[in-house]
Amino acid sequence: DAGVIQSPRHEVTEMGQEVTLRCKPISGHNSLFWYRQTMMRGLELLIYFNNNVPIDDSGMPEDRFSAKMPNASFSTLKIQPSEPRDSAVYFCASTAGGTGGQETQYFGPGTRLLVL
Amino acid sequence: GQNIDQPTEMTATEGAIVQINCTYQTSGFNGLFWYQQHAGEAPTFLSYNVLDGLEEKGRFSSFLSRSKGYSYLLLKELQMKDSASYLCALNTGFQKLVFGTGTRLLVSP
Numbered sequence: 001d002a003g004v005i006q007s008p009r010h011e012v013t014e015m016g017q018e019v020t021l022r023c024k025p026i027s028g029h030n031s032l033f034w035y036r037q038t039m040m041r042g043l044e045l046l047i048y049f050n051n052n053v054p055i056d057d058s059g060m061p062e063d064r065f066s067a068k069m070p071n072a073s074f075s076t077l078k079i080q081p082s083e084p085r086d087s088a089v090y091f092c093a094s095t096a097g098g099t100g101g102q103e104t105q106y107f108g109p110g111t112r113l114l115v116l
Numbered sequence: 117g118q119n120i121d122q123p124t125e126m127t128a129t130e131g132a133i134v135q136i137n138c139t140y141q142t143s144g145f146n147g148l149f150w151y152q153q154h155a156g157e158a159p160t161f162l163s164y165n166v167l168d169g170l171e172e173k174g175r176f177s178s179f180l181s182r183s184k185g186y187s188y189l190l191l192k193e194l195q196m197k198d199s200a201s202y203l204c205a206l207n208t209g210f211q212k213l214v215f216g217t218g219t220r221l222l223v224s225p
Contacts, residue, residue: 031211033213041217042215043205045212045214048211091158091159095211103211104164105213106161107158107159108158109157109158
């Protein structure tokens, strides 16, 4: 079975450019999560969707960040314009559960973003 | 809000037992997860505690005490491949996880 798929795996861009990260959740999973991981702040939840609907975006750092989930098998996280402080590893995760939260989240391999 | 504390780094010897602690302050939570993350890789699920007590799964066990705001992950018969970061995370409801900054475990021969 394919796990969570993320692309690109690595991204190097210049400050001010638009960055789009992509995620395909595990088939049949109805919840999708975007996280950011840095040495200083650890793993932080940015936003999550349930049945393609954004449920909580309180972790999105600012208006430069936006996320969409147009269908059950695809989501994007966009940063426009990008800044050096956005450099981090961005993980996507999915789970099959409802809103109880006991279900395991399965993480993708991550996108390593470097903004110069 | 939530506050989660873990030691930054621990070292241990192959074959030994190590206990990784996680203390937290929160107004309420559904349960506590432990994840393992090897360098450069994604976090993977280890355990989930809802009730107080010990959950055993092979070489790994996890303990939760809600009254003390405390959890630990116990790793027995350490192997070199156990060198990784270990993250505890509170399930604060509606699938929202709040992660600690993780403990990096180094296992030496």
